[in-house]
Amino acid sequence: MKSKLVFALSAASVLFAAAVVANPARDAIVAGFAAEAGVSTFSADAGRTMFLGQFTGGKEATPSCTTCHTNNPTAAGRTRVGKPILPMAVSANPERFTDPEKVAKWFRRNCTSVLGRECTAEEKGNFLAFMISQ
């Protein structure tokens, strides 16, 4: 019991310290996409281009990521039914991209809505690189 508590406390302090600089959970997600894509770095510029891009392959109501997330990553967005979405930029929302299941679920859903297909591992990594740089 005691060792569990010590573990929980040290894990919490690691997370706290990580929120200021880097976050190991987020780094692991990015590393996973890099391994999957077979690349060693991602392009924040390519991520920006996808974020701001207008697409025709998906649903008519959602031609771009900015439809819901707005074209300012540090601003709050809105769902189609008007529910607020917290900012995507890591500087504005340090909890972004730290839960692998959440990241996978929303990439699957949003890429399908906007692009009409799933995003590639490289596209996902580029998108995260952009949001981490913002």
Ligand code: HEC
């Ligand atoms: C129909 C509205 C909508 C569109 C269009 C949209 N998103 Fe999202 N997105 C959401 C919502 C809602 C969430 C979940 C709520 C939250 O994380 O605040 C979300 C969350 C995410 C997440 C998970 C964030 C995290 O913290 O793990 C990623 C990644 C993401 N979106 C990427 C994209 C990309 C890439 C596009 C464009 C290809 C896009 N979204 C377009 C509504 C949208």
